[in-house]
Amino acid sequence: MSRLGPFVTLAAGAVLAAGLGVASATAAPAGETVAAAEQVTGATAQTTSAPGEEAAKPVVVRADYAGRVERTRALIAVSIRGAKAIGYFCDGKTEAWFIGPVDGDKVKLKGFGDAKLNATFGGGRAEGVVALGGKEWDFVAPTVKKPSGLYRATRIVRGAKIKASWIYLANPNGDGFIQVGTASVNDSRVTTPTFTPDRPINVNGEYVVPEDVDGFVEEMS
Amino acid sequence: MTAVYPQQRRSAVPLLVPLLAGGLVMVALGVYGRLHTPTGFAIGPAGFSGALPMKAWLTTGAFVLAIVQVVSALSMWGKIGIRIPAGVHRWSGRLAFLLSVPVAFHCLYALGLQYDVPRVLVHSLLGCFFYGVFTAKMLALPRRGLPGWALPVLGGLAFTALVGLWLTSSFWFFTAIGVTL
Numbered sequence: 001m002s003r004l005g006p007f008v009t010l011a012a013g014a015v016l017a018a019g020l021g022v023a024s025a026t027a028a029p030a031g032e033t034v035a036a037a038e039q040v041t042g043a044t045a046q047t048t049s050a051p052g053e054e055a056a057k058p059v060v061v062r063a064d065y066a067g068r069v070e071r072t073r074a075l076i077a078v079s080i081r082g083a084k085a086i087g088y089f090c091d092g093k094t095e096a097w098f099i100g101p102v103d104g105d106k107v108k109l110k111g112f113g114d115a116k117l118n119a120t121f122g123g124g125r126a127e128g129v130v131a132l133g134g135k136e137w138d139f140v141a142p143t144v145k146k147p148s149g150l151y152r153a154t155r156i157v158r159g160a161k162i163k164a165s166w167i168y169l170a171n172p173n174g175d176g177f178i179q180v181g182t183a184s185v186n187d188s189r190v191t192t193p194t195f196t197p198d199r200p201i202n203v204n205g206e207y208v209v210p211e212d213v214d215g216f217v218e219e220m221s
Numbered sequence: 222m223t224a225v226y227p228q229q230r231r232s233a234v235p236l237l238v239p240l241l242a243g244g245l246v247m248v249a250l251g252v253y254g255r256l257h258t259p260t261g262f263a264i265g266p267a268g269f270s271g272a273l274p275m276k277a278w279l280t281t282g283a284f285v286l287a288i289v290q291v292v293s294a295l296s297m298w299g300k301i302g303i304r305i306p307a308g309v310h311r312w313s314g315r316l317a318f319l320l321s322v323p324v325a326f327h328c329l330y331a332l333g334l335q336y337d338v339p340r341v342l343v344h345s346l347l348g349c350f351f352y353g354v355f356t357a358k359m360l361a362l363p364r365r366g367l368p369g370w371a372l373p374v375l376g377g378l379a380f381t382a383l384v385g386l387w388l389t390s391s392f393w394f395f396t397a398i399g400v401t402l
């Protein structure tokens with residue numbers, strides 16, 4: 001028995017690694033998670049399907065959308081978490097955060113000043129209008145799954161407040177990822193470092209660990 | 222003159238297969254780490270705020286168990302005058318190895334073998350080396366007629382590699398980022 005022990009140990013490690021491999025490869029595409037309408041308080045049931053059955057109509061309770069903003073170099077991300085939605089627009093120079101409640105399959109999110117983001121979502125995509133600095137653009141953003149999505153990092157190091165945000169998006173042509181982001185120290189811009197998922201990122205000499213939406217949604221209000 | 226013959230012939234030959242297998246594991250992990258396109262995402266144990274804290278803490282768990290390994294090995298070889306049951310060495314080793322698997326899986330599957338900064342280069346190479354040495358140690362254990370130095374050397378290398386891995390990951394993370402769960 002004890003002569004077999006070491007082989008069993010190696011085999012157990014191999015089986016564990018294989019299990020993690022299968023789980024990771026088949027991980028459910030995050031996309032959209034729907035729930036019956038009555039489970040979400042304050043949400044009016046309104047989706048594309050079955051207009052007659054109010055009670056059973058599914059509403060999106062969790063989703064991540066990201067895509068390009070038409071006629072710009074910007075990317076936009078919209079994430080739904082229960083009754084709360086977060087939006088982020090960034091072209092590498094201008095950035096804007098949006099937040100607001102979910103109303104059925106619509107969001108009307110407010111940003112700083114008169115910036116706003118209105119979108120309708122469901123069926124695998126969000127589409128709408130983002131208005132910023134007196135201009136507005138249309139966008140269509142499909143659902144994305146990890147590692148694509150919205151990331152944010154904040155950290156205070158010796159009194160200096162570091163902030164960085166990125167939208168990271170699988171290239172629609174299948175060739176790697178595209179990204180935009182901004183980084184700042186004490187609210188003044190610094191060079192935006194390249195985002196690599198699940199790795200610490202060096203912002204102006206200090207390391208931060210970007211969080212996905214689940215990691216920072218609670219902090220945003 | 223009386224010649225003293227050892228009761229059992231000891232040679233390094235029985236080490237050959239374990240060392241070859243370990244070398245293959247080492248190379249295979251490195252090649253996989255380069256050829257596989259990093260996914261940037263992997264399934265792992267839940268309960269941590271992110272993948273990096275999960276890895277930092279599991280590696281720290283393995284590191285603590287590795288110290289138990291050295292102490293219990295010294296006891297086994299009669300070097301410290303305390304008797305520690307053999308089961309302590311076996312099970313602390315198994316547990317340390319199993320704790321390391323989700324970490325290494327995330328490294329290789331989500332991040333790949335990288336060498337953009339020295340810390341990451343050293344960590345990548347040590348990671349491949351560790352599993353090679355560990356495989357060699359496991360395969361050498363049941364073999365009879367090994368030279369007396371074989372298991373201490375393999376175990377010592379595995380321990381050294383693990384300490385290096387902990388320093389270049391968990392310790393770096395806790396000092397550069399902070400101690401977070």
